[in-house]
Amino acid sequence: MSLLAGFDMVTEFSLAALLRLIKSQVTLAGIIVNAPFEFDLTVAAGGLDGSVHVIVDDLTLNLNSDDSATLTFKFSNSSILGTTPALTITALDGSFTVKTPLGLVALGQNLMAPGANLGAATVNVAFSQAAQSKLSAGLGGTAISPAQFTSLAQSALSTLVLQQGIVPLGKGFKVVTGSTGALSPLQYERLELHCIVGSPTSQALGLFGILLVSHHSHGNAALKTAPALTAAHDVAVSISPDAFHSLVFCPAMASSLGASVSGLPKSCANAGELETQGVSLTKIADSFTSGHVDIDGEFEKSGFCYDASGTFHGELTFTVSGTTLTPSLALDQPEVDVSIPWYCGPASGFAIGVTALVGAAVVNAIAQGIADDYAEGAVDSILGKSVPSQSVSGITGVSFDQAAATSEGLTLNGLASIPMPPGTAKGLTLTGSVTTSDQSQVSSGNYTAILPLCPPKVFPYTEYAQLQTASYQAVPRLLGLPITLDWWILAGDGVTKVSLTGAAGTIPFPSQTFFALPLPAGNYVNDAMVHLTYAKSGSMLSLTNVPSEGTFTFALYAKATDPVGNVAEILVPGTSVMFEGNIVTIGGGYQDYAAQCMATFGKLMHRFRPHADLTFTPWVPVNYPSPDTLISYIRTIVASGDIRADEALAHAKLAHGSSFYRALFSPEAKDVGLRPKGISASDFEK
Amino acid sequence: MSSDPIKINSFEELIQHEPEILARIAKVPNGGNLFMAHPFLMLMDVGVELSAATQEEIIQLDPYLTGLSPTSYRALKATTHRQLIRFHLRGLFRRRET
Numbered sequence A: 001m002s003l004l005a006g007f008d009m010v011t012e013f014s015l016a017a018l019l020r021l022i023k024s025q026v027t028l029a030g031i032i033v034n035a036p037f038e039f040d041l042t043v044a045a046g047g048l049d050g051s052v053h054v055i056v057d058d059l060t061l062n063l064n065s066d067d068s069a070t071l072t073f074k075f076s077n078s079s080i081l082g083t084t085p086a087l088t089i090t091a092l093d094g095s096f097t098v099k100t101p102l103g104l105v106a107l108g109q110n111l112m113a114p115g116a117n118l119g120a121a122t123v124n125v126a127f128s129q130a131a132q133s134k135l136s137a138g139l140g141g142t143a144i145s146p147a148q149f150t151s152l153a154q155s156a157l158s159t160l161v162l163q164q165g166i167v168p169l170g171k172g173f174k175v176v177t178g179s180t181g182a183l184s185p186l187q188y189e190r191l192e193l194h195c196i197v198g199s200p201t202s203q204a205l206g207l208f209g210i211l212l213v214s215h216h217s218h219g220n221a222a223l224k225t226a227p228a229l230t231a232a233h234d235v236a237v238s239i240s241p242d243a244f245h246s247l248v249f250c251p252a253m254a255s256s257l258g259a260s261v262s263g264l265p266k267s268c269a270n271a272g273e274l275e276t277q278g279v280s281l282t283k284i285a286d287s288f289t290s291g292h293v294d295i296d297g298e299f300e301k302s303g304f305c306y307d308a309s310g311t312f313h314g315e316l317t318f319t320v321s322g323t324t325l326t327p328s329l330a331l332d333q334p335e336v337d338v339s340i341p342w343y344c345g346p347a348s349g350f351a352i353g354v355t356a357l358v359g360a361a362v363v364n365a366i367a368q369g370i371a372d373d374y375a376e377g378a379v380d381s382i383l384g385k386s387v388p389s390q391s392v393s394g395i396t397g398v399s400f401d402q403a404a405a406t407s408e409g410l411t412l413n414g415l416a417s418i419p420m421p422p423g424t425a426k427g428l429t430l431t432g433s434v435t436t437s438d439q440s441q442v443s444s445g446n447y448t449a450i451l452p453l454c455p456p457k458v459f460p461y462t463e464y465a466q467l468q469t470a471s472y473q474a475v476p477r478l479l480g481l482p483i484t485l486d487w488w489i490l491a492g493d494g495v496t497k498v499s500l501t502g503a504a505g506t507i508p509f510p511s512q513t514f515f516a517l518p519l520p521a522g523n524y525v526n527d528a529m530v531h532l533t534y535a536k537s538g539s540m541l542s543l544t545n546v547p548s549e550g551t552f553t554f555a556l557y558a559k560a561t562d563p564v565g566n567v568a569e570i571l572v573p574g575t576s577v578m579f580e581g582n583i584v585t586i587g588g589g590y591q592d593y594a595a596q597c598m599a600t601f602g603k604l605m606h607r608f609r610p611h612a613d614l615t616f617t618p619w620v621p622v623n624y625p626s627p628d629t630l631i632s633y634i635r636t637i638v639a640s641g642d643i644r645a646d647e648a649l650a651h652a653k654l655a656h657g658s659s660f661y662r663a664l665f666s667p668e669a670k671d672v673g674l675r676p677k678g679i680s681a682s683d684f685e686k
Numbered sequence B: 001m002s003s004d005p006i007k008i009n010s011f012e013e014l015i016q017h018e019p020e021i022l023a024r025i026a027k028v029p030n031g032g033n034l035f036m037a038h039p040f041l042m043l044m045d046v047g048v049e050l051s052a053a054t055q056e057e058i059i060q061l062d063p064y065l066t067g068l069s070p071t072s073y074r075a076l077k078a079t080t081h082r083q084l085i086r087f088h089l090r091g092l093f094r095r096r097e098t
Helices: A015-025 A129-139 A147-161 A241-256 A348-382 A590-607 A627-640 A645-657 A658-666 A667-671 B011-016 B018-027 B031-037 B037-046 B053-059 B072-078
Strands: A009-014 A038-047 A046-063 A068-084 A087-107 A111-117 A122-127 A165-168 A174-175 A184-190 A190-200 A204-208 A235-239 A274-276 A279-289 A290-302 A306-321 A324-331 A337-338 A398-408 A407-418 A428-448 A455-478 A486-493 A495-500 A504-515 A523-537 A540-544 A549-563 A567-570 A576-578 A582-586 B006-008 B048-050 B085-089
Touching: A009 A087, A009 A122, A009 A184, A015 A046, A015 A204, A038 A147, A046 A147, A046 A190, A046 A204, A068 A306, A087 A129, A087 A165, A111 A274, A122 A129, A122 A147, A122 A398, A147 A274, A174 A190, A235 A241, A235 A324, A279 A398, A306 A407, A337 A549, A337 B031, A348 B072, A428 A549, A428 A576, A428 A590, A455 A549, A455 A576, A455 A590, A486 A504, A486 A523, A486 A645, A582 B006, A590 A627, A590 A645, A627 A645, A627 A667, A645 A658, A658 A667, B011 B018, B011 B053, B018 B031, B018 B085, B031 B037, B031 B072, B031 B085, B037 B048, B037 B072
Parallel strands: A174 A184, A337 B085, A428 A567, B006 B048
Antiparallel strands: A009 A204, A009 A235, A038 A046, A046 A068, A068 A087, A087 A111, A087 A122, A111 A165, A111 A174, A190 A204, A235 A407, A274 A279, A279 A290, A290 A306, A306 A324, A306 A337, A306 A398, A398 A407, A428 A455, A455 A540, A455 A582, A486 A495, A486 A549, A504 A523, A504 A549, A523 A540, A549 A567, A549 A576
């Protein structure tokens, strides 16, 4: 097995990493394929008009030696909902496969990304034996056979898949043909994508790159018959000795020795020799072997009474942690041959001096020239400020934890961080709102507002009765269709549960109700009986109030049961619904006047707050504030114990209207113990 | 190459036989290093028999050669390891100033 198959750099992505990449970037019918997921398939052909609701439980990936990928989607609890002919077939299971060619996609000038050509994919649908029996039974009496339906479904699914076209996986690699590339930032001279299929359990997607322009015609991916990826790793990056030599070793040597690459001796260039630290470097070479990179060199040094020449040898090993690759150079003592002429003689002191001089000079030159800067150079070149694969394929970071050198090159293994979209779980959501269908005036007049710290002022007001309708839809997640829905409400007292049975009806239930007048605080009635008229249509529910029964709130709940008995329901505290049957609008600039007075009052209360560290909200501007903000304000007023607290609260309610009620009856209010009996300060728990 | 003893009775004779003696030293493992450590013991080991007068004459030319110790010489001779620093001799001793 060849590590690099003649290429300069091979980057391998594990099946697991590739699958995560697909699950985070590929969509089907607009739905990201992060299983489990569900989608609807419209089938309108061959005499059948309807839809297929498909729940995909699992997605697996297999790479093929013809440079394609086979995605297998396993589905269950899926349903056929036909309108023509009218039929419902549920609890179908099976799988469908999508076999898609893989290749490089041009994203722009000199930018290539791995991609799946779904536009050329082949799709195959297979129902389980049990599902085929259900199809036979369900389609009995129609003109469609199970085989025909399977063919229709396959055709519809195929259309859906083919529509996706070419799907690039990531942002791409820079490829500039005819120019020597670089490791950091990564730039290829040539790039190929191939599947590396060693066995069914040993597969990887490989990016086979040429970096050196002189290697343009090198490489035969077929020679790489197994991944270099080691167990439990996502990414492996292998670099050839040649690429390492040209793009890492020689530039690092040149940089550390203060020379240009062309000024280096062999094997980096042909400059003959390079003077450094009093030593003439005549050769410097790197060669990969098992476990390390051999660093070898030759040098010469001459001085009074001696001519010395020597060789040195070192072993470069790598340790890696996270994104930090640390090379470590173990340099042997250089071997030196010293030639002594007759005129110097064998004085022992002189001999020791020569030894020290030559030895020290060489060690200094090599150690400083190679070890420190080389290490840094190697890190910068291989990983740099960014891992080569960082900008690619949606992988935002690779943390390497394994480095291995062999005679074929250097391989780093690491884990990839691939941001995944949030998963989906079985559940039920209610979506909807309350709208006013009719509004009628009840009364009008003038109101003298007496706001804290402000003179009394008269404002016109109008009281209205509102007919409102709440429309909510139950939206199931990962439940088979059709679902059976049970609806109920929990009255504002938190105790009274009333089921909404049948297709339509009217339910009475006790509730605390609020009325806008008398101003400013209005009035309330405990345990008043209110009535809601309801109607169901499919997954929709509409509720209508009786305006004269005032303003009240309750929680709406639903429970969905699918054909195989899966249940999902709205959890406590339910979906809060508020009907405002009775409201008042106040004109004459009351909002601005109230805001000004209340802000002044708030500043005063803040100045004299009981505790210096009290979180204090002096006033909340009237502009649909969040319940949290208003709750904070209400708590401030209540906690102040000020004799004008009731007055302040009443005007806050009048100024904020619906927002005030929404805050009072919000789950957030309940969380902090705010559950008023009324709307004066003493009605609140402090 | 002959391993016969070479009798040296004067510095001039020594210079006359210098090429052969250098060749004998080069053949000895770590020969150059042994010569640098203790030239007289090395000469003896390669079969050179220096007269006392010749030895005195050499020391007069290079007074540093009086302080030689046989210890490091014997240690070096006892090892078969190739030394990292290897001396190669192109001459034996300093000549008289002419």
